[in-house]
Structures are given as C-alpha cells and as structure tokens.
Amino acid sequence: MNAAAAKHVGARLLGEVEEGSLEELLESLKTSLTGGNSSTLRPEIPIPALANIATRYYKATHSAPPPILSISGRYLPLLYHLVSTLIAEPHNYTIVIVDAESRFDVTRLVSSPSTSNPSHPAQPPDLRHVYVYRPARGQEQIRAAVEAAGEYMLYGSHGSRAQEWWGTVVIGGGINVRAEVKAGWKGWLAVQREEVNGFPAGISVEEALRDRNARQEVVDGAGWVAKSRVGAYVWKDV
Incomplete structure (x- = not known):
C-alpha cells in the first residue's frame, strides 16, 4: 500500500469511528490492509483433515465464516489440540482465547498432541x-472482551508483536460474537469420545472378567471424534 492509498484509507477509517463499533473498525482495517481480499481474512486451519471438513461444510450449507469452526459437545479436547498445533512450530501463531465459562486450562496445551511435525518429538509450546x-x-461483556483483545493484539505493546496473530477463540459466547472459532452448547462440529465396540453377543461372565484388563486398555486408548454432516475428524491424546 503506497503513502497516498494509506492516507486515503486512514481518512476513511477515521470518518467511520463515530458511526461504527470498534469491532467494525478493526474488521475494516483488516480488509483495507489485505486489499479487500476476503479469503485472506480467514486464517487457515493447519490440520488438513479438519480444514477439509470446514471447507466442505461451508460449501454444502452455502454459508460463510467466521467462525471457521463452530464446536459443540465435549469441545475442550479439540480446542487444546487445535491451539497446540497453532502455537507450535512451524506455525508459531499467537492466539486469543475469550473464555466466558472459565474452563480453558492453558497447561493442557503442553501435553496436547500437535500435528505440526508428527515424525519428530513435539517441542514444548511457547x-x-x-x-x-x-x-x-x-x-455485552463477551463482545467487549473480544473487541478489547483485538485492539490490544493490533496496537498494544505486548510480547507477541513478532508473531502472527491467527485469530480469536470464544468459549460460551453465543451467536452474536465475532470470532474465528466458537465453542459452546450449539455448533455444527460435535465432539465426543471415539466409540469402542462392546462385548460380543453371547459372551459369558467369566470370559468378560478374563478380558476386562485388555478391554480397559482399549477404552483408555480411545481417541476423540469431531462429527459434522459432511464428515468426521478423529485424533488421539498423547
């Protein structure tokens, strides 16, 4: 963007401050800085299988994000998995979590699996x-937090200025809050434990007791599945 164009954009944005919200201003700024290309405003999901599901869902429903992901069910394991991947090498993104349910535990990111480089041991995330x-x-409180976080990430003096800001995750924010990922009681991507087959029909009590230790290992090793109308994504804890 040359100096004349930047001056024009700045003047237009200043003229909109009194009429629009801070959230609208930040969105306008992002649009201006990317030349109006809406595809660049949607950060990529660095987990190909999950990204593919999101793309297919929005094509099937003819709707447009944000959010890129709208998660329901037992959503925390998927959030830990996604955020761990985002902040790990080679991506090294910065991420904002607006948690209205006070359930997100940052320490879980240390042990959560990352798909960034599965052939090598994962480095501890920053x-x-x-x-x-x-x-x-x-x-109103959640929307204000999202707006304040966006302003801080764009203009604040913080330790992640050298990192690329991927976006915002909102937990328990309802439908009227803008974010890249939303998690709550309603969403098109439902997370649950991976199903484990039950005992075969006709098995005796003695056989069940004899095999219970082996079966418990199978249950404990079950992963997670995120299901949607266009497909499912399965991953395991580590």
Whole structure:
C-alpha cells in the first residue's frame, strides 16, 4: 500500500469511528490492509483433515465464516489440540482465547498432541503467545472482551508483536460474537469420545472378567471424534 492509498484509507477509517463499533473498525482495517481480499481474512486451519471438513461444510450449507469452526459437545479436547498445533512450530501463531465459562486450562496445551511435525518429538509450546481473557457471562461483556483483545493484539505493546496473530477463540459466547472459532452448547462440529465396540453377543461372565484388563486398555486408548454432516475428524491424546 503506497503513502497516498494509506492516507486515503486512514481518512476513511477515521470518518467511520463515530458511526461504527470498534469491532467494525478493526474488521475494516483488516480488509483495507489485505486489499479487500476476503479469503485472506480467514486464517487457515493447519490440520488438513479438519480444514477439509470446514471447507466442505461451508460449501454444502452455502454459508460463510467466521467462525471457521463452530464446536459443540465435549469441545475442550479439540480446542487444546487445535491451539497446540497453532502455537507450535512451524506455525508459531499467537492466539486469543475469550473464555466466558472459565474452563480453558492453558497447561493442557503442553501435553496436547500437535500435528505440526508428527515424525519428530513435539517441542514444548511457547505459552506466552496464548492470551486468555475470562469475561463475565453475557453478550455485552463477551463482545467487549473480544473487541478489547483485538485492539490490544493490533496496537498494544505486548510480547507477541513478532508473531502472527491467527485469530480469536470464544468459549460460551453465543451467536452474536465475532470470532474465528466458537465453542459452546450449539455448533455444527460435535465432539465426543471415539466409540469402542462392546462385548460380543453371547459372551459369558467369566470370559468378560478374563478380558476386562485388555478391554480397559482399549477404552483408555480411545481417541476423540469431531462429527459434522459432511464428515468426521478423529485424533488421539498423547
């Protein structure tokens, strides 16, 4: 963007401050800085199988994100898995978590599996680049936290200036809060434990007792599955 174009964009944005919200201003700024290309405003999911499901879902429903992912069910394991991948090498993103349910545990990111480089042992993630906000419940409080976080990431003096900001995850924020990922009671991607086959029909009590230790190992080793109308994604804890 040359100096004349930047001056024009700045003047237009200043003229919109009094009429629009901070959230709208930040979105306008992002659009201006990317030349109006909406595809660049949607950060990529660095987990190909999960990204493929998101792409197929939005094509099938003819809807457009954000959010890129709308997660329901037992969503925390998927959030840990996704955020761990985002902040790990080679991506090294910064991420904002607005957690209205006070359930997100940053320490879980240390042991959560990352798909960044599965052929090599994962390096400990740099948790300094995960910013967690815990606003009070309520649409206005959550929206204010999202706006404040966005302003801080764009203009604030923080330790992640050298990192690329991937986006914002909102937990328990309802439908009227803008974010790249939303998690709550409603969402098109439902997370649950991977199903484990039951005992075969006709098995005796003695056989069941004899095999229970082996079966418990299978249950303990079960992974997680995120299901949607266009496909499912399965992963395992480590």
